[in-house]
Amino acid sequence: MSMKRNMRVGAILKTLMDYPGEIFTLNYFSERLKAAKSSISEDIVILKSLFRELNIGSIETITGASGGVMVKPYKSDEDKRRLLEKISEMLMGKERLIPGGFLYYADILYQAHYVKDLGEIIAQRFVDERIDYVMTIETKGITLGLMTANYLNVPLVVARKDNRISEGATISINYVSGSTGNLSTMYCAKRSIKRGKRVLIVDDFLRGGGTVRGMMDLVSEFESEVVGVAVFIDNRSQKRKMVQDYYAVLAMDVAGDQIHLEPQGL
Amino acid sequence: MSMKRNMRVGAILKTLMDYPGEIFTLNYFSERLKAAKSSISEDIVILKSLFRELNIGSIETITGASGGVMVKPYKSDEDKRRLLEKISEMLMGKERLIPGGFLYYADILYQAHYVKDLGEIIAQRFVDERIDYVMTIETKGITLGLMTANYLNVPLVVARKDNRISEGATISINYVSGSTGNLSTMYCAKRSIKRGKRVLIVDDFLRGGGTVRGMMDLVSEFESEVVGVAVFIDNRSQKRKMVQDYYAVLAMDVAGDQIHLEPQGL
Numbered sequence: 001m002s003m004k005r006n007m008r009v010g011a012i013l014k015t016l017m018d019y020p021g022e023i024f025t026l027n028y029f030s031e032r033l034k035a036a037k038s039s040i041s042e043d044i045v046i047l048k049s050l051f052r053e054l055n056i057g058s059i060e061t062i063t064g065a066s067g068g069v070m071v072k073p074y075k076s077d078e079d080k081r082r083l084l085e086k087i088s089e090m091l092m093g094k095e096r097l098i099p100g101g102f103l104y105y106a107d108i109l110y111q112a113h114y115v116k117d118l119g120e121i122i123a124q125r126f127v128d129e130r131i132d133y134v135m136t137i138e139t140k141g142i143t144l145g146l147m148t149a150n151y152l153n154v155p156l157v158v159a160r161k162d163n164r165i166s167e168g169a170t171i172s173i174n175y176v177s178g179s180t181g182n183l184s185t186m187y188c189a190k191r192s193i194k195r196g197k198r199v200l201i202v203d204d205f206l207r208g209g210g211t212v213r214g215m216m217d218l219v220s221e222f223e224s225e226v227v228g229v230a231v232f233i234d235n236r237s238q239k240r241k242m243v244q245d246y247y248a249v250l251a252m253d254v255a256g257d258q259i260h261l262e263p264q265g266l
Numbered sequence: 267m268s269m270k271r272n273m274r275v276g277a278i279l280k281t282l283m284d285y286p287g288e289i290f291t292l293n294y295f296s297e298r299l300k301a302a303k304s305s306i307s308e309d310i311v312i313l314k315s316l317f318r319e320l321n322i323g324s325i326e327t328i329t330g331a332s333g334g335v336m337v338k339p340y341k342s343d344e345d346k347r348r349l350l351e352k353i354s355e356m357l358m359g360k361e362r363l364i365p366g367g368f369l370y371y372a373d374i375l376y377q378a379h380y381v382k383d384l385g386e387i388i389a390q391r392f393v394d395e396r397i398d399y400v401m402t403i404e405t406k407g408i409t410l411g412l413m414t415a416n417y418l419n420v421p422l423v424v425a426r427k428d429n430r431i432s433e434g435a436t437i438s439i440n441y442v443s444g445s446t447g448n449l450s451t452m453y454c455a456k457r458s459i460k461r462g463k464r465v466l467i468v469d470d471f472l473r474g475g476g477t478v479r480g481m482m483d484l485v486s487e488f489e490s491e492v493v494g495v496a497v498f499i500d501n502r503s504q505k506r507k508m509v510q511d512y513y514a515v516l517a518m519d520v521a522g523d524q525i526h527l528e529p530q531g532l
Binding site for chain 1: 269275277280284313315316361368369370372376377404405406412423432433434
């Protein structure tokens with residue numbers, strides 16, 4: 001039985017949304033939904049105008065042999081600003097200050113709601129960079145890394161602070177931990193990154209940049225290339241950074257026991 | 267300008283899918299899409315039959331004062347079996363065996379593709395248990411915990427193996443680590459779980475069950491209740507378990523250097 005247009009539009013949308021960044025051919029939908037390719041084409045025109053009208057994203061058509069259609073991560077500037085201002089405000093609550101000048105923000109990164117949107121914002125920034133992997137380091141950056149990787153349709157790679165048997169052979173490097181100033185070691189499973197690939201580094205918090213610098217060195221050891229660095233919160237009160245070129249979603253300023261956060265780079 | 271039905275159906279579907287488990291009122295869509303409530307009702311009927319026909323999920327209507335409509339996690343048994351057999355086969359590759367009887371599976375849990383589906387499968391099992399939080403322990407279970415929490419529309423809580431300054435005040439317990447048999451300590455931010463809540467524990471691997479037992483004790487310290495335990499892989503070769511009642515997605519048997527995996531509890 002062939003489906004009505006309403007149903008086909010919904011079915012195509014669900015598939016595209018389940019796998020953002022993945023290219024589906026018209027043939028795929030034509031066979032699956034038992035409809036002519038011309039009907040599928042028209043359905044996609046409807047979806048494109050839906051996304052445009054609601055300003056909720058972008059559906060891209062890729063031409064050529066490996067062509068097809070995909071959902072590209074997209075949020076309007078207005079949606080981004082609204083979301084990031086909301087998160088900034090939540091983070092400025094007095095009860096979030098931890099003695100020693102730390103900020104409690106783990107709960108934000110552990111709510112799928114927020115981290116999906118944050119991952120989409122980062123992915124949108126790097127979607128045209130032909131990223132092969134997103135890399136992060138345990139623990140708090142993992143959820144943000146996963147959602148960014150989801151929208152870029154690439155695997156996540158997690159560097160570890162301990163050498164775990166269950167990772168098999170690892171490559172390790174030493175780095176200067178930003179929070180303690182001490183020399184630490186990070187490890188990454190040897191099989192997790194192929195040579196000659198393009199890597200986006202995602203982390204939760206940037207203070208001195210030592211950890212990010214460590215991940216950059218680690219990527220080099222895999223003979224791959226870092227093509228971008230993105231962090232959730234940049235502590236601007238720390239002036240000297242070991243990394244210069246990065247994208248921060250939020251900027252944080254600390255003065256005494258006052259913490260201010262605001263959206264960055266919109 | 268009011269939208270055509272095609273567009274409304276797509277718009278409603280996108281919202282419901284972006285926030286699985288969250289209840290949206292008809293009023294919400296009526297205002298946002300500038301359409302009569304009766305039209306929205308009809309759109310939802312179309313979406314319900316779409317989900318049924320494609321066997322891709324379930325759209326539920328909740329009646330009463332706080333009523334509305336939501337997407338409930340759902341995969342058909344056939345889809346689950348196909349997916350889990352595919353993952354089992356990938357995991358049985360010879361190159362995944364690590365000396366000492368370990369299995370390399372981190373890459374599966376770090377691919378959004380797979381972990382979304384796995385999280386949905388676990389959520390489907392526990393969706394009627396009125397879960398308030400999903401709890402996991404760093405590191406490899408975090409992505410699975412996040413996606414399960416996503417489909418249940420609840421926050422994730424991550425127990426840590428070190429006491430981190432940035433978590434603020436923590437509650438800790440000692441537990442017997444399954445992999446080493448040693449006594450270890452796990453920590454959880456005091457503010458992360460309220461009292462009297464219902465918690466689902468999600469972990470990546472179950473051997474002796476010491477870590478899961480530890481998380482159960484930790485939940486008790488928060489005066490909350492564990493209402494379920496779900497793991498990605500159950501090592502059945504380990505007969506003596508410190509936890510009896512759990513749901514495993516895959517079962518693993520080891521004989522010499524032969525590892526066998528298969529879907530569990532379909």
